[in-house]
Amino acid sequence: IKQKALDAKKEVAGLEKDIRDVEGTIENKRSYIGKMKTLQSNTRKNEEYQKCIQEVEKTEAAIDELENAELELMERLETAKESLAQKIFKVQDSQKEMEEILARFDRTAETDKQLLDNLTAERADLAAAIPEDSLGEYERMTKSKGVPVIVPMDEKGHCGGCHMVVTDNARMKVLGGHETVYCDNCHRILH
Structure with a gap:
């Protein structure tokens, strides 16, 4: 159970990293669009102007795809966080159960020790009566x-x-x- 919780934690961390990577890529593409628009406004040739427009449109389409991918990653992240929370709860529940079992073992060991001490004393008393x-x-x-x-x-x-x-x-x-x-x-x- 603990390993499943650790795996779920790694999955959440991986998804968060993927989202940050996508956001970074989107930011880079937006900067690129800004540069293209600056280049577009400074260009005098119609052919270069058209290439800038095409590049901006192509980059905006790529940003749309990246934003869709980011939304999917965010949905997966929410599901993974819910799964992680459930697994953490199970681990905590198992840990409590294990602590209760260990406490019972401790009580049983103490009872057994007392019983053994009583039997040892009783045996010593009985042995004293035997030649x-x-x-x-x-x-x-x-x-x-x-x-x-x-x-x-x-x-x-x-x-x-x-x-x-x-x-x-x-x-x-x-x-x-x-x-x-x-x-x-x-x-x-x-x-």
């Missing part, structure tokens, strides 16, 4: 296997991590719930 050797093993497994390290065993005896069938012995220990049981395949902790 140090078990916590160390959990941390080591988290680094090597990723999360989750503790997975459920479904009713058919499948591991919730690798989805392989757990041995009958491991299944009985999980159902007993009195000791830490590891999956024979992926070595995650089953519950």
Whole structure:
């Protein structure tokens, strides 16, 4: 959107330059007509007099064409200015929308930071209640296997991590719930 607005601005500037160029050319031709009329009034020969008249008429016709071209350029300029104004409005509208989105992201980031701080504090409290050797093993497994390290065993005896069938012995220990049981395949902790 911003690029379209810049292109529209360049178009307006180009049209304004073209209008100035046409106006300059018209002014030069009017000066030329003045010189021809002066020459015409000073000439004594009929042939030179007629050439001056023809030159003035030809130059006036060229001025008419240039003035028509200037009017067309002015109409195009008005249209281009309206288009530029609309594009500038869209850019400003997009910028406001972007600022609102960034503000929402900032608020979300602050909320997420607060949530992370709360979860970190809660994790620290929970970790304090776990024996140090078990916590160390959990941390080591988290680094090597990723999360989750503790997975459920479904009713058919499948591991919730690798989805392989757990041995009958491991299944009985999980159902007993009195000791830490590891999956024979992926070595995650089953519950």
